[in-house]
Amino acid sequence: MRWGKTRPARSSPARPAPTSVPESQPVDGLVPAPAAEPAGYDAVVLLGFGGPEGQDDVIPFLRNVTRGRGIPDARLETVAAHYRASGGVSPVNAQNRALRDALQTELAARGTFVPVYWGNRNWAPYLRDAVTAAVDAGHTRLLALTTSAYSSYSSCRQYREDLAEARCATGLGDAVRIDAVRPYFDHPGFVAPFVLGVRSALADFARQGLAPDDVHVLFTTHSIPMADAEQSGPRERSFGAGGAYDAQHRAVAEVVMAAVSAAADDDTVADATPAWSLAFQSRSGPPEMPWLEPDVNDVIVVLAAAGTRAVVVVPIGFISDHMEVSWDLDTEAAATAAAHDLGFTRVSTPGLHREFVAGLVDLVLERLTPATTPERCALTALGPWTDACPVGCCEKGPARRPGTEPSSPAGNPAAQGGPSSGEAHR
Incomplete structure (x- = not known):
């Protein structure tokens, strides 16, 4: 863990078995669009993880998530209980429907009239069905916008493999081209909602009489195996023990805290910046x-023992308040804080925030009309990330043995001691 203060800135059918992306090609399995000239994309595809929409969907959905890992249904019921407590419905699909509609509206407002389709990896509507629908409507050059902002196997490369797989599963082959926008972890549209959320949370605690030293800002993201973390990012760049995945999150956290520090003289925030x-x-x-x-949860216990009086939890690894956020943070982490008499507030994810939706459209327009769009934006020294991933980028770590479990309510093999639902990355 890196402690310290930041200084102001200067029931649907199961999906088919995954198809490997040939190492001789970019990891999206397709020729990437050059950033300098229009590629003639005629539709956008929002690519998500998927989630159940009723009690009967829960176990089939979790079977899709854990396909090939040999996990019996009895173990999947551990995670199913999280969904069942919400009627078997994951919030992620409704969130993605709303995001699709918001993207369509924002594109039209900017005079770009391309349709936005939506497809998932693990539940209906499946990506292959979205691709088929797009092609049936005459769209054969598709630009994918994934619902994960960072670089790792499960949060980037696997989605690009999904795109290559969709071409094979639909039998469309070379008849359709599908590319993906770059990882957008440090795009202003993604970061801005977190800055606003942290400032608001700190102001609330200040009104309760808590000094900056009483409060700790705790950024969170989905854990992944160290082997996957070390493989994240291009081979030719050095990111440290946690690879690009860890480095990107830390860089974004630093940007958020620097922005909060820079606003410390504003009446809406405390006059100093808490540790993070x-x-x-x-x-x-x-x-x-x-x-x-x-x-x-371990960090919350340590903070309470050290005399911290309140914690601001900031889920910078996620774009929406799906099951993994609502259960792992709003339920479990909040309960841990309460058990240790620690004040707790959780900052919202970007969701449908105006700046986030506008930022995603900026990313799309970078590729649709790069000759007329502004400079590619990035708030950290790590970006802007490239459109196409080089060979070997974000490879999967050593294979996990059969029978390992998912762990929290979002279904991601990147999840915590019991089955997980992984809506975040997978």
């Missing part, structure tokens, strides 16, 4: 397999 750290959530898999640490 990065924690991980939703770990899954056998205990002997190393994952990124520390766990958010």
Whole structure:
């Protein structure tokens, strides 16, 4: 864990078995669009993880998520209980429907009239069905916008493999081209809602009489196996032990805290900036397999023991308040804080925030009309990330043994000691 203060800135059918992307090609399996000239895309595809929409969907959905891992239904029921408490419905599909509509509206407002389709990896509507619908409507050059902002196997490369797989599964082959926008972890539209959320949370605690030293800002993201983290990012760049995945999150957290510090003289925030750290959530898999640490609940316990009076949890690894956020943070982490008499507030994810939706459209327009769009935006020294991933980028770590479990309610093999639902990355 990195502690310290930041200084002001200067029931549907199961999906087919995954198809590997040939190492001789970019990881999206397709020729990437050059950033300097229009590629003639005629439709956008919002690519998500998927989630159940009723009690009867829960176990089939979790079977899709854990396909090939040999996990019996009895173990999947551990995670199913999280969904069943909400009527078997994941919030992620409704969120993506709303995001699709917001993207369509924002594109039209800017005079770009391309349709926005939506498809998932693990539940209806499946990506292959979205691609088929687009092609049936005459659209054969598709630009995908994934619902994950960072670089790792499960949060970037696997989505690009999904795009290559969709071409094969639909039998469309070379008849359709599908590319993806760049990872957008440090795009202003993604970061701005977190800055506003942290400032608001700190102001609330200040009104309750808490000094900056009483409050800790705890950034969280999905844990992934150390082997996957070390492989994240291009091979030719050095990011440290946690690879690009860890480095990107820390860089974004620093940007957020720098922006909060820069506004410290504003009446809406405290006159100093609290300490902050990065924690991980939703770990899954056998205990002997190393994952990124520390766990958010463990950090909360340590903070309480050290005399911290309140914690602001900032889920910078996620774009929406899906099940993994609502259960792992709003339920479990909040309960841990309450058990240790620690004040707790959780900052909202970007969701449908105006700046986030506008930022996603900026990313789309970078590729639709790059000759007429502004400079590619990035708030950290790590970006702007490239459109196409080089060979070997974000490879999967050593294979996980059969029978390892998912762990939290979002279904991601990147999740915490029991089955996970992984709506975040997978």
